[in-house]
Amino acid sequence: MDMEGAEEARRWLAECGVRQTGDGWVDADEPDRIMTANDVAHYWAGVVFTDEDLDRAGQVRLAFGMLDLLDDYWVTCEIGFAYHGKDTPPPAEPLWEGFRRRLEAERNAEPVEYSLWVDWFEDRRTSATAFAEVLGNDIGLLLHATPPGPLRRARRVLACSGPVPWAAKAEAFATAVRVPELHPALFRGLLTGYHDVYGDLEPAPALALLDRLDLPPDTEHLAPLRTVLTAGHTNHRHAPQAWDAAGAPSGRRREFDDRP
DSSP: OOHHHHHHHHHHHHHTTEEEOSSSEEETTEEEEEEOHHHHHHHHTTGGGGOTTSOHHHHHHHHHHHHHHHOOHHHHHHHHHHHHSSSOOOOHHHHHHHHHHHHHSSSOOHHHHHHIIIIIISOTTTHHHHHIIIIITTGGGGGTOOOHHHHHHHHHHHHTOTTSOHHHHHHHHHHHTTOGGGHHHHHHHHHHHHHSTTOOOOHHHHHHHHTTOOOOTTOTTHHHHHHHHHTTOOOGGGOHHHHHHTTOOTTOGGGGGOOO
C-alpha cells in the first residue's frame, strides 16, 4: 500500500464528510447508514475526477490513493472511465506509474491485476500499450538483476497476459523465459493465452517457449497444453474438443474462465 496516497485519500474523503468507523464508513449527510468500502468506491471514486482543485495528474494520483485505502476494484473502473471518456484524458504517465507501483508492492494486488486483465488487456485498443507500459518496456532489466519489486510485477503481469496480442507480448515472453523465477508465471500466461476467450498466441513459438520452461513434469495442464500446441491449435474456442482429446481432466474447463 502507498500509505501517503491512502492517507491523502482519507483526508479528501473526510473533507467531503466521509469518515471510517469501526464498522465501516459513514457519510455526514447520512450518519445512521453504515457504508462498505465498495459503497464509498461507487459514489466517491468518480467524484475525484471532478475536483477542480486538482490538476488531471493529481486526480489520478488521488484515485490510486483511494484504491490503496479501499482496496476495491470499482476504483480502477473509475480510473478507466476517466481515460476512456469523452473528455480529454489525464496524462498517461501517472496511470502507468500507478499500476507499476502497485504491481510491485508486497500487498495483494488483485484489483489491479483484475483491471489489467479485463479492462486493458482484453481491449484491443489498449492491450499492446498497457502491456508495454506495465512490463514490456523494461522487462530486460530482469536479465541483469532480480530485485523483488520488479520481479513481483513481472510475475503478476505475465500471469494475466493471456488476452494480450501475441505480437505485443512475444518479445517480453522471450525475455521472461531466460529468468527461471518467471517460469511458472509464463506458463500461466501461455495457458490462459490458449484458454481465455480473448486469449492470443501463436502455436509454434508458444510451444518453443513451453519446452524451455523448467517445470515439474507433472505440472497440471502442462502435457495437454503441449499436445494442443503441437497440433497447431491457437485457442480453445476454435476447437473445444482438442483439449479433452489431449487427455486433460474432464470437468475442469471453468477454472480457465476465472481471472486473477
